[in-house]
Amino acid sequence: MSFLFLYLILPAIKGIVILSIILFLVAYATFIERRVLAFMQARLGPNLAGPEGILQPIADGVKLLFKEDLVPSRAQRFLHLLAPVLILVPALVIFGLVPFGEAGNLFGLLKEPITLYITDVNVALLLVIGFASLGVYGLILGGWSSNSKYSFIGALRSAAQVVSYEVPQVISLASVLILSGSLSLVKIVQAQKEMGLWFIFPGFIAFFIYIVCGIAETNRLPFDLPEAESELVAGYHTEYSGMKFAFFFMGEYANMIVVSSVATVVFLGGWLPPFPSLSIWQHLPDLPLVWFFGKVLAFLFLYIWLRATFPRYRFDQLMDLAWKWLLPLSILNLVIIGLVKWGIK
Amino acid sequence: MLEIRELELNMGPQHPATHGVLRLILKVDGERIIDAKPVIGYLHRGTEKLFENQTYPMNVPHTDRLDYIAAATNNHAYCGAVEKLLGVEVPRKAKFIRVILDELQRISSHLVWLATHALDIGAMTPFFYTFRERELILDLFEEYCGARLTLNCMTIGGVPEDLPEGWIEKLQNFIQIFEEKIWDYENLLTDNRIWKKRTIGVGVISPEDAINYGLTGPPLRGSGIKYDVRRALPYEVYPELDFEIPIGKNGDTYDRYLVRMEEMRQSIRILKQCIEKMPKEGEIQAKGLKFIKPKPAEVYFSVEAPKGELGFHIISDGSPKPYRVRVRPPSFINLQALPHMVKGHLIADVVAVIGTLDIVLGEIDR
Amino acid sequence: MKLKDLLLIDLIIGLITSFKHIFRKKFTVPYPYKKLEPAPRFRGFFYLNPSTCLGCNMCWKACPIDIIYIQTHDEQTPEGKRKKVVDRFDVDLQRCMFCGLCESACPNGSFKLTLKTGFYEGAVYDRRELYFDRNKLQNYVKEMKEKKNA
Numbered sequence: 001m002s003f004l005f006l007y008l009i010l011p012a013i014k015g016i017v018i019l020s021i022i023l024f025l026v027a028y029a030t031f032i033e034r035r036v037l038a039f040m041q042a043r044l045g046p047n048l049a050g051p052e053g054i055l056q057p058i059a060d061g062v063k064l065l066f067k068e069d070l071v072p073s074r075a076q077r078f079l080h081l082l083a084p085v086l087i088l089v090p091a092l093v094i095f096g097l098v099p100f101g102e103a104g105n106l107f108g109l110l111k112e113p114i115t116l117y118i119t120d121v122n123v124a125l126l127l128v129i130g131f132a133s134l135g136v137y138g139l140i141l142g143g144w145s146s147n148s149k150y151s152f153i154g155a156l157r158s159a160a161q162v163v164s165y166e167v168p169q170v171i172s173l174a175s176v177l178i179l180s181g182s183l184s185l186v187k188i189v190q191a192q193k194e195m196g197l198w199f200i201f202p203g204f205i206a207f208f209i210y211i212v213c214g215i216a217e218t219n220r221l222p223f224d225l226p227e228a229e230s231e232l233v234a235g236y237h238t239e240y241s242g243m244k245f246a247f248f249f250m251g252e253y254a255n256m257i258v259v260s261s262v263a264t265v266v267f268l269g270g271w272l273p274p275f276p277s278l279s280i281w282q283h284l285p286d287l288p289l290v291w292f293f294g295k296v297l298a299f300l301f302l303y304i305w306l307r308a309t310f311p312r313y314r315f316d317q318l319m320d321l322a323w324k325w326l327l328p329l330s331i332l333n334l335v336i337i338g339l340v341k342w343g344i345k
Numbered sequence: 346m347l348e349i350r351e352l353e354l355n356m357g358p359q360h361p362a363t364h365g366v367l368r369l370i371l372k373v374d375g376e377r378i379i380d381a382k383p384v385i386g387y388l389h390r391g392t393e394k395l396f397e398n399q400t401y402p403m404n405v406p407h408t409d410r411l412d413y414i415a416a417a418t419n420n421h422a423y424c425g426a427v428e429k430l431l432g433v434e435v436p437r438k439a440k441f442i443r444v445i446l447d448e449l450q451r452i453s454s455h456l457v458w459l460a461t462h463a464l465d466i467g468a469m470t471p472f473f474y475t476f477r478e479r480e481l482i483l484d485l486f487e488e489y490c491g492a493r494l495t496l497n498c499m500t501i502g503g504v505p506e507d508l509p510e511g512w513i514e515k516l517q518n519f520i521q522i523f524e525e526k527i528w529d530y531e532n533l534l535t536d537n538r539i540w541k542k543r544t545i546g547v548g549v550i551s552p553e554d555a556i557n558y559g560l561t562g563p564p565l566r567g568s569g570i571k572y573d574v575r576r577a578l579p580y581e582v583y584p585e586l587d588f589e590i591p592i593g594k595n596g597d598t599y600d601r602y603l604v605r606m607e608e609m610r611q612s613i614r615i616l617k618q619c620i621e622k623m624p625k626e627g628e629i630q631a632k633g634l635k636f637i638k639p640k641p642a643e644v645y646f647s648v649e650a651p652k653g654e655l656g657f658h659i660i661s662d663g664s665p666k667p668y669r670v671r672v673r674p675p676s677f678i679n680l681q682a683l684p685h686m687v688k689g690h691l692i693a694d695v696v697a698v699i700g701t702l703d704i705v706l707g708e709i710d711r
Numbered sequence: 712m713k714l715k716d717l718l719l720i721d722l723i724i725g726l727i728t729s730f731k732h733i734f735r736k737k738f739t740v741p742y743p744y745k746k747l748e749p750a751p752r753f754r755g756f757f758y759l760n761p762s763t764c765l766g767c768n769m770c771w772k773a774c775p776i777d778i779i780y781i782q783t784h785d786e787q788t789p790e791g792k793r794k795k796v797v798d799r800f801d802v803d804l805q806r807c808m809f810c811g812l813c814e815s816a817c818p819n820g821s822f823k824l825t826l827k828t829g830f831y832e833g834a835v836y837d838r839r840e841l842y843f844d845r846n847k848l849q850n851y852v853k854e855m856k857e858k859k860n861a
Contacts, residue, residue: 040729041473044739149354153376153692221467222539231693233361309729310722311539312467314693315376403775406810470729477738484750491754491827497810505815509752532728536721 087138154235196277562653
């Protein structure tokens with residue numbers, strides 16, 4: 001009985017709870033984006049649906065549900081349907097691996113503390129990278145199956161972009177592996193706790209590279225070439241409408257949250273407060289979820305902030321940046337971190 | 346047989362970055378442009394023919410609809426041409442009012458250019474900042490002539506109305522605000538490395554080519570040629586005013602950006618001088634123009650519109666209606682250089698070049 | 712490679728600019744809840760007092776798109792003078808471009824045909840409603856303003 005409970009029912013409940021939290025966060029990420037972007041642009045943004053517009057995501061969802069679902073006449077129907085699923089699902093799967101906290105009783109709701117993650121695999125980081133790169137199939141299939149030139153060019157761009165930015169990203173994450181000595185996300189955070197320092201301080205260059213690559217992988221400004229609206233109309237999702245379009249949209253935001261979560265766990269100490277070895281934290285209540293989601297929201301704000309400020313790179317310049325700057329820099333950083341680690345030993 | 350063909354990409358007439366209804370047939374090899382062919386005519390309204398069927402004063406509102414984001418300069422060019430045909434001298438105060446309206450219109454047109462150009466290159470925020478300031482200019486226009494976009498703010502022989510009370514103070518207030526806010530755009534764009542990467546070396550046109558294509562306005566001055574109708578063929582009170590003509594060096598998109606930014610500052614300088622020098626009292630409308638019936642003649646008159654040299658060629662046959670009116674729209678002629686400028690660049694550069702040429706399709710198709 | 716470039720100064724200046732705007736005044740006017748008053752010279756909907764119209768046809772002549780229709784007939788006044796009486800004065804606002812040439816052509820002093828009513832919310836469900844005859848020219852704006860205020 002307890003076996004069944006521990007390995008089947010509890011993870012299922014956790015999965016449902018985490019999934020609904022993430023989908024809620026995705027929906028409200030769109031709202032936050034629209035509001036914050038509007039404030040940065042000296043306008044108000046959506047503020048009419050509910051007080052200060054907080055019902056806007058629901059209104060958007062209802063509207064998109066009732067929209068006509070158009071499929072171009074020469075499209076590959078099955079792949080056209082599959083693409084939006086392929087982009088959202090891998091992003092959501094990753095949250096099965098992300099630790100939101102070590103152990104907690106959810107603000108005193110439970111008697112016994114439970115682990116605040118679904119599962120901790122000892123190769124979690126590899127899995128995360130693997131699932132994150134699965135998303136590109138959604139983009140390529142979506143662009144190719146809609147049988148439109150703009151979609152096709154967008155898909156080609158996204159393929160090239162995601163593949164080339166994964167290389168420096170993974171190398172920058174490798175420097176963290178040197179520091180932590182483990183691929184398990186929980187162990188990485190614990191290593192930061194033992195060290196008493198977030199990994200952002202020794203690995204600032206790695207953090208920077210990871211963020212740049214993460215923005216590029218999620219196709220956000222200044223690297224939003226696959227969907228550059230002024231050149232390619234809407235890129236790979238030009239021919240999508242209704243709920244399928246919403247899936248692409250949610251996939252983009254889910255991916256943003258994935259990148260933010262991984263950055264939080266790997267570089268910003270996950271659920272840990274800043275400088276976790278300080279004695280002051282022992283007197284304050286332990287709030288793992290607040291720390292975690294606070295950091296994720298800060299990342300989302302950074303995403304929006306960058307979008308509000310920068311123009312878009314050109315395709316060849318994007319490749320230049322990846323291969324000529326970020327890749328050498330990340331390798332150099334790897335060497336430096338290795339030397340530092342060796343020196344400490 | 347398998348053969349290798351270039352991808353033919355149809356950009357527009359419904360496309361977010363073609364500034365209206367321009368259609369470009371692009372031949373691309375991957376992302377690289379091999380050939381570009383602009384197709385125009387989607388906004389053709391037969392304005393030139395319309396001019397022939399109406400009397401001279403009735404044509405003024407139609408000129409608003411040519412370059413619809415710079416209506417004042419269009420009015421000015423047409424009215425100036427008819428005045429030249431009639432040999433009428435515009436009263437001094439009306440001249441100053443015209444210059445003020447022109448320069449305000451130049452700023453507002455350049456603001457729209459900056460907004461759309463930056464939006465095409467991916468920077469979304471300057472759009473809202475520039476439109477915020479443009480709104481103030483439109484408010485000034487509304488207060489002066491009652492319309493915000495299609496102004497109809499000049500008549501043959503002068504201007505329809507005197508400046509309302511307190512208008513000059515509002516103009517001074519705008520000048521003060523604008524001089525401060527122009528730094529918002531500069532901070533976001535001028536030094537930004539992404540902006541520089543996207544614009545430097547893109548759409549280069551050499552001075553020789555620029556002259557051969559007949560470019561005018563900022564696209565010509567960006568290539569380093571100091572040609573400005575306000576100085577070359579002075580009209581109204583421009584000879585009395587002190588201003589510089591900014592020129593670029595390399596003839597690329599970034600230089601044209603700098604030229605236009607500097608032009609906005611020079612326009613502010615002109616506005617300040619106009620406020621100082623404008624006579625407080627005076628006629629605003631030349632006498633004896635109740636019924637306009639010029640002698641048979643042919644004139645060409647041009648002004649420096651925000652986009653380049655805007656000219657009207659009018660042939661009169663002695664009747665109250667013109668025999669033929671031919672518009673020399675700057676956008677139409679600047680657009681010719683587009684295929685030359687984008688060849689060998691990437692798709693993303695096409696939108697940058699369309700933006701930097703600052704075309705308005707209402708003027709191209711007429 | 713200068714130090715300035717390495718520290719991303721140019722990008723940081725841009726980021727500061729956009730961040731500062733969060734706290735600045737917002738320029739949105741939420742339209743149906745808050746309305747901007749048009750300027751006194753704003754060219755909006757028409758007003759005409761038919762009893763003062765001379766029937767001189769000057770507005771009809773000035774109109775570039777021929778949307779003003781006037782019909783008059785002559786009557787003898789008791790003093791034995793000839794007087795023009797306006798039978799029809801229609802303005803087809805479906806096609807009007809609000810250039811204001813008719814207004815500036817009107818010779819009739821203070822009771823003239825005017826566009827300066829400050830009324831601009833002229834959307835209708837059937838565009839034929841925008842064909843204005845004499846009565847409508849006199850009353851429409853007043854009625855609509857009362858309706859909007861109520």
